[in-house]
Amino acid sequence: MRHLIEPSDFSVEELKSLLELAGDIEKNPEKYAHKCEGKKLAVCFYEPSTRTRLSFEAAMLNLGGRVLGFASADSSSAAKGESVSDTIRVISCYADICAIRHPKEGAALVASLKSGIPVINAGDGGHSHPTQTLTDLMTIWSLKGRFEGLRIGFCGDLKFGRTVHSLIEALIRYGGVSFSLISPPELKVPSYIRDELLEKNNIPYTEVVKLEDAIGDLDILYMTRVQRERFFNEEDYVRMKDFYILDRAKMALAREDMLVLHPLPRVNEISTEVDDDPRAVYFKQVQYGVYVRMALILTLLGLA
Ligand code: CP
Numbered sequence: 001m002r003h004l005i006e007p008s009d010f011s012v013e014e015l016k017s018l019l020e021l022a023g024d025i026e027k028n029p030e031k032y033a034h035k036c037e038g039k040k041l042a043v044c045f046y047e048p049s050t051r052t053r054l055s056f057e058a059a060m061l062n063l064g065g066r067v068l069g070f071a072s073a074d075s076s077s078a079a080k081g082e083s084v085s086d087t088i089r090v091i092s093c094y095a096d097i098c099a100i101r102h103p104k105e106g107a108a109l110v111a112s113l114k115s116g117i118p119v120i121n122a123g124d125g126g127h128s129h130p131t132q133t134l135t136d137l138m139t140i141w142s143l144k145g146r147f148e149g150l151r152i153g154f155c156g157d158l159k160f161g162r163t164v165h166s167l168i169e170a171l172i173r174y175g176g177v178s179f180s181l182i183s184p185p186e187l188k189v190p191s192y193i194r195d196e197l198l199e200k201n202n203i204p205y206t207e208v209v210k211l212e213d214a215i216g217d218l219d220i221l222y223m224t225r226v227q228r229e230r231f232f233n234e235e236d237y238v239r240m241k242d243f244y245i246l247d248r249a250k251m252a253l254a255r256e257d258m259l260v261l262h263p264l265p266r267v268n269e270i271s272t273e274v275d276d277d278p279r280a281v282y283f284k285q286v287q288y289g290v291y292v293r294m295a296l297i298l299t300l301l302g303l304a
Contacts, residue, residue, distance in 0.1 A: 002300050003112040003119045007133045007170040014299075015170070018134065019141050021304055022288070022295040029062065032294060035303050036065030042095035043069035044087065045122070046078060046102045047229075051264060051286060052122045052131065056099045059293035068095060085114040092116030097301055099131075103229075118300040126160040126230050132263050133166040134296060135289035140220060142288060143259055143281060147174035153214050155182040156224035156244055156269055158189040160231075163263040164224060165193055172197055178204040180214040184243050186236070187226070211244055215254045221246070223262045223269050223282075247271040251279070261285055 003009065010018065025032050041060040045053050049071075057067045070076040078087065084102065088111040091098050098115065100108050101122040108121035123129040140147060152171065154164045158181055168189070171177050179198070181189055188194075188207060198205050208214050215221060223246055231237040245268055246260065262270060262282040274280050298304040 001118055003108075003115070003121075004130050004296065004300065005109050005112055005119070005121045006128050007130045007166050008173075009130070012173050015134075015137065017304075018292070018295050018299055019138055021298065022134075022138050022291040023142070025294050026288075026291045032063055032298070034064040035298060036060060036063035036301070039063075039065040039097070039301060040095040041065060041067050041069075041297065042091045042098040043067060043071075043122075044076070044091060044098060044100045045069070045071050046073040046076070046100075046107075047123065048072070049101055049122070051289060052099075052101060052129075055286070055289045055293055056120075056122065056131075058290050059297055062290065063294055063297060065096075065297075084111050087111075088115045088119065097297060120296065120300070123162060126162050126165075126227070128166045128169075129162045129263070130166050131289070131293055131296065132163045133170050134292040135285060136163070136167050136222070136261060136263070137170060138288040138292045139261060139281060139285045140259070143284075144219065147171060147177065149176040150174075150219040151178050151180065151217055152220040152222060153180040153182055153211075153218040154189075154222045154224065155211055155214075155246075157187045157226045157240070158183040158224070159187045160227035161224040164189065164222070167222065168193055168197055172201050172203050179206075180218060181205055181207045182209070182211050182214050182244070183207070184209060184240060187240060187243075211246070211250060212253060215250060215258075218254065218258050221254065221258060221260050223260060223266075225262075225265065225267045225269055242268050244269050245271055246274055248273050248277075251277055254279070 105125035
């Protein structure tokens with residue numbers, strides 16, 4: 001039985017197969033419309049979500065399967081003190097596969113150890129968000145045609161932004177990638193990302209504070225919001241929240257073929273005046289998220 005807890009759970013070859021399958025689903029959705037008939041996906045979300053939960057639901061419905069679950073800890077027996085380990089043992093009696101989001105780092109891993117069905121990490125605290133990574137990889141693959149040799153800028157909350165951590169973990173496996181890490185000093189990437197992923201693997205990277213100092217060199221600009229829910233106090237959040245605002249003036253400094261990605265939700269960090277720029281692909285990214293989650297469900301259920 002396979003789970004997806006971190007991006008590195010899939011080899012580069014397996015990721016390639018998954019992205020190819022997602023590409024085929026995009027082109028020929030009717031071929032896959034009945035693949036999951038009789039199967040059920042449980043979506044167990046202990047934290048708020050729009051995209052991840054609904055795209056998992058859409059993915060399973062597109063495959064002809066059915067969906068059950070809960071959208072907040074308050075509406076489950078977690079509110080009565082039930083552990084994740086017990087909950088997943090129960091869910092295993094009801095569904096064939098489970099996507100779980102939880103505020104605690106490592107919760108999806110804990111669930112997978114007690115589960116009778118494949119578990120997909122849909123975000124665990126500030127740690128990892130591997131299905132957002134699959135979405136991001138499919139967006140880059142579809143629109144750039146490669147990962148090798150790209151310079152990717154991550155901008156914003158690189159400390160708490162789990163999508164950043166997951167995507168760095170995935171991209172360092174491709175040759176010639178380099179990174180610009182653009183953040184205020186207080187929101188730099190955690191030291192384990194810098195030491196264990198970048199330094200240990202000799203990945204070229206720079207850390208800068210000003211977006212203007214990096215944007216002109218980038219193939220991809222990955223914007224992130226400041227993660228209010230992970231701050232210890234509101235005062236720090238308010239001080240940081242508008243540190244970066246990508247607008248037309250900053251886009252004028254970027255290459256003609258640079259792409260702007262954002263996992264969303266957006267708060268203020270990308271001005272809506274950028275939305276019409278053909279380089280802004282964050283809403284296309286959302287659509288790719290459905291195809292890639294369809295491919296993931298098929299793969300983990302052994303139906304690919
Ligand atoms: N990108 C993402 O994880 O969005 P949601 O929090 O809405 O699921």
